[in-house]
Amino acid sequence: MSINYQDRIPNNVDLGSNRTLQRALEHWQPEFLKWWEDLGPKDFQVADVYLRTATSVDAKGWATYGYVRMPEYRWGIFLNERDPNRRIGFGDNYGQEVWQQIPGEYRATLRRLIVTQGDTEPASVEQQRMLGHTAPSLYDLRNLFQVNVEEGRHLWAMVYLLHAYFGRDGREEAEELLERHSGDADKPRILGTFNEPIRDWLSFFMFTYFTDRDGKFQLKSLAESSFDPLARTCQFMLTEEAHHMFVGDTGINRVVKRSLEVMKELSSDDPQTIRNAGAIDLPTVQKYLNFWFTSSLDLFGSETSSNAASYFANGLKGRPDEAQYEDHVALDQTYSLELPDGSGGTKSEQIPMRNAMNEVTRNSYVRDCEMGVKRWNRLIEKAGYPFRLTLPSTRFRRNIGNWASVPTTPEGTPISTEQFNVHLHDWLPSEGDQAFILSVMHGVHEQGKMAAWIAPPDRGINNNPVDYEYVKSH
Numbered sequence: 165m166s167i168n169y170q171d172r173i174p175n176n177v178d179l180g181s182n183r184t185l186q187r188a189l190e191h192w193q194p195e196f197l198k199w200w201e202d203l204g205p206k207d208f209q210v211a212d213v214y215l216r217t218a219t220s221v222d223a224k225g226w227a228t229y230g231y232v233r234m235p236e237y238r239w240g241i242f243l244n245e246r247d248p249n250r251r252i253g254f255g256d257n258y259g260q261e262v263w264q265q266i267p268g269e270y271r272a273t274l275r276r277l278i279v280t281q282g283d284t285e286p287a288s289v290e291q292q293r294m295l296g297h298t299a300p301s302l303y304d305l306r307n308l309f310q311v312n313v314e315e316g317r318h319l320w321a322m323v324y325l326l327h328a329y330f331g332r333d334g335r336e337e338a339e340e341l342l343e344r345h346s347g348d349a350d351k352p353r354i355l356g357t358f359n360e361p362i363r364d365w366l367s368f369f370m371f372t373y374f375t376d377r378d379g380k381f382q383l384k385s386l387a388e389s390s391f392d393p394l395a396r397t398c399q400f401m402l403t404e405e406a407h408h409m410f411v412g413d414t415g416i417n418r419v420v421k422r423s424l425e426v427m428k429e430l431s432s433d434d435p436q437t438i439r440n441a442g443a444i445d446l447p448t449v450q451k452y453l454n455f456w457f458t459s460s461l462d463l464f465g466s467e468t469s470s471n472a473a474s475y476f477a478n479g480l481k482g483r484p485d486e487a488q489y490e491d492h493v494a495l496d497q498t499y500s501l502e503l504p505d506g507s508g509g510t511k512s513e514q515i516p517m518r519n520a521m522n523e524v525t526r527n528s529y530v531r532d533c534e535m536g537v538k539r540w541n542r543l544i545e546k547a548g549y550p551f552r553l554t555l556p557s558t559r560f561r562r563n564i565g566n567w568a569s570v571p572t573t574p575e576g577t578p579i580s581t582e583q584f585n586v587h588l589h590d591w592l593p594s595e596g597d598q599a600f601i602l603s604v605m606h607g608v609h610e611q612g613k614m615a616a617w618i619a620p621p622d623r624g625i626n627n628n629p630v631d632y633e634y635v636k637s638h
C-alpha cells in the first residue's frame with residue numbers, strides 16, 4: 165500500500181523523505197484504522213461530522229473545518245517549530261543544548277514516559293465509544309467526535325516518536341498501544357482512570373474537565389523535556405487539549421444552568437423535585453465531580469517519588485511552566501508535606517524538592533481546576549441559591565500515594581472506615597444516582613433539539629449557529 169503522505173497524513177516532519185519511517189507507519193496505519201473501527205465511536209463511522217483538522221501548526225492551518233467521515237479523518241503529525249536557541253530548562257544539565265536524538269542512558273525511561281502518555285489517548289476513545297447514542301444534541305455529538313479524533317491524533321503523535329526514535333522497540337510499543345484496551349481484564353490500559361467506564365454524559369463532561377486537564381499538565385511537563393522532538397510534539401498537542409477542557413467546562417456549566425432554571429421554575433431546590441422534572445440536581449453534580457477529580461489526582465503519582473526526582477535531574481520531565489520558577493536546579497530546596505500519622509491524625513514532613521515534583525504538579529493542577537468551579541458557583545450565586553460546588557481535599561478517596569486507603573471527609577479530615585462507609589453515598593455517586601443519570605440519557609439527534617437536562621451552549625462551533633447540522637447521519 166502506498167500513501168501520499170502530504171494528503172493522507174498531513175505533517176511537518178518531512179515524512180515523505182524518510183523511507184524507514186514510511187515503512188513503519190505504512191505497517192501501523194491499517195492496524196490503527198482497524199482499531200478505530202472496532203473500538204472507536206460506535207455506529208457513527210459513516211456519519212458526516214463537522215470537524216476541525218490540523219493541516220499545519222500556524223494560526224491559519226491548525227484548524228480547518230469541514231464535514232468528514234471519521235475513518236477518513238486526516239490524523240496528522242505536527243511538531244511545533246524548532247527553536248534553534250532552545251536550551252535545557254531544568255535539572256543537572258540546565259543551560260546545555262537540548263537533544264535532537266536520545267542519549268542512550270535515557271532511552272528506556274523516555275520510551276516508558278512516551279508510552280504511558282500515548283496509552284491514555286486511545287484509552288479515552290475506548291471509554292467514550294458508546295456515548296454517541298445518548299448525546300444531548302448534534303452540537304454535543306460533534307464535540308464528542310472532535311475530542312475522539314484528536315485523541316486519535318495524539319496517539320499518532322506518540323507513535324511517530326516511537327517509530328522515529330526508538331527503532332524496533334518503539335515499533336513493538338506502537339503495536340501494544342493498540343492491543344491494550346480500556347477496562348480489559350487481561351490487557352488493561354496502564355493508568356487506573358483510563359479503565360473507568362464512561363457511560364453517561366455527566367461523566368464525560370467531568371472526564372474532559374478533570375482528566376483531560378491532567379493530560380494538559382502531563383503534556384506541559386513533557387513540553388519542558390530536553391528531548392526536543394518530544395517537547396515540540398507536546399507543545400502542539402496542548403493547543404488541541406484546550407478544546408477538550410472547554411467541552412468539559414461548558415458542559416458542566418450548562419448542566420448547572422439547566423438545574424438552576426428548573427429550580428427557579430418550580431421554586432424548589434429539593435433534589436428529587438429537580439430530578440422529577442428531568443434535570444440533574446446540584447448535589448449529584450457534586451458527587452460526580454468528587455469521583456472524577458479524585459480519580460484524576462491519582463494520575464500525578466505519589467507525593468514522594470524518586471522517579472520524579474530522577475526525571476527532573478536528568479531533564480526528561482520538568483515542572484509545568486518551568487520558566488515561572490526561580491531555581492531550575494532545585495537541589496537545595498525542600499517541600500513540606502502533610503502526611504497521615506497512622507493513628508488518625510496528620511504530621512508534617514520535609515522532603516527534597518526534587519522528590520516532590522509530582523506534588524508540585526498536582527498543586528498547579530488543583531489551582532487550575534478551581535477556576536471552573538468558581539465560574540459554576542457564580543451562576544448558582546447569581547440565581548440566589550446558597551449551594552456551592554467544591555473541590556474535595558487532595559487527601560480524599562485517594563488510591564495512590566500517602567493518603568491511599570486513608571478514609572477522610574471530602575474536607576480531608578481523617579475519619580474511621582465505618583464513618584466513611586456511612587457517608588459514602590453522600591459523597592460519591594450511589595447505584596441509585598447512577599441509575600438516575602442513565603435514565604435521563606436519551607440520544608437527541610434531531611437538528612435544533614436539546615435534551616431536557618442540559619441548557620444550550622452560548623454559541624456554536626466556528627461561528628455557526630447552535631442548531632447547525634453538526635452531524636449528518638445516514
Ligand SMILES: [Fe+2]
Pocket residue numbers: 285314315318379405
Ligand atoms: Fe490527548
Ligand SMILES: [Fe+2]
Pocket residue numbers: 315376379405408
Ligand atoms: Fe484530550
